[in-house]
Amino acid sequence: MFIKRRKQDKTESPASDTLIGSQWRGVSYIELVRGTGAFSEASLLGRGSFGSAYKGILSYGLIIAAKVFNLQLEKAVKSIGTYSSEL
Numbered sequence: 001m002f003i004k005r006r007k008q009d010k011t012e013s014p015a016s017d018t019l020i021g022s023q024w025r026g027v028s029y030i031e032l033v034r035g036t037g038a039f040s041e042a043s044l045l046g047r048g049s050f051g052s053a054y055k056g057i058l059s060y061g062l063i064i065a066a067k068v069f070n071l072q073l074e075k076a077v078k079s080i081g082t083y084s085s086e087l
Helices: 029-035 074-086
Strands: 002-005 023-026 044-047 051-057 063-069
Touching (some): 029 051, 029 063
Antiparallel strands (some): 002 023, 044 051, 051 063
């Protein structure tokens, strides 16, 4: 999993940073598990035809949304390829 974020302005805190910008940072699965409360119902943002989305807060304060695809659906697997190529 990778997230993209812009360079931090000296007047901004990491928690106020957005994902728009020019820097990519890898995020481990364990960091996602911790940040989303193990993908708990409390962090669930919504469910769709291809999977679920969860809100999380990474260890350094960045608020994220993690999309979890249902890999048992053939269309979801194709969607991952399309989504990944857009990043």
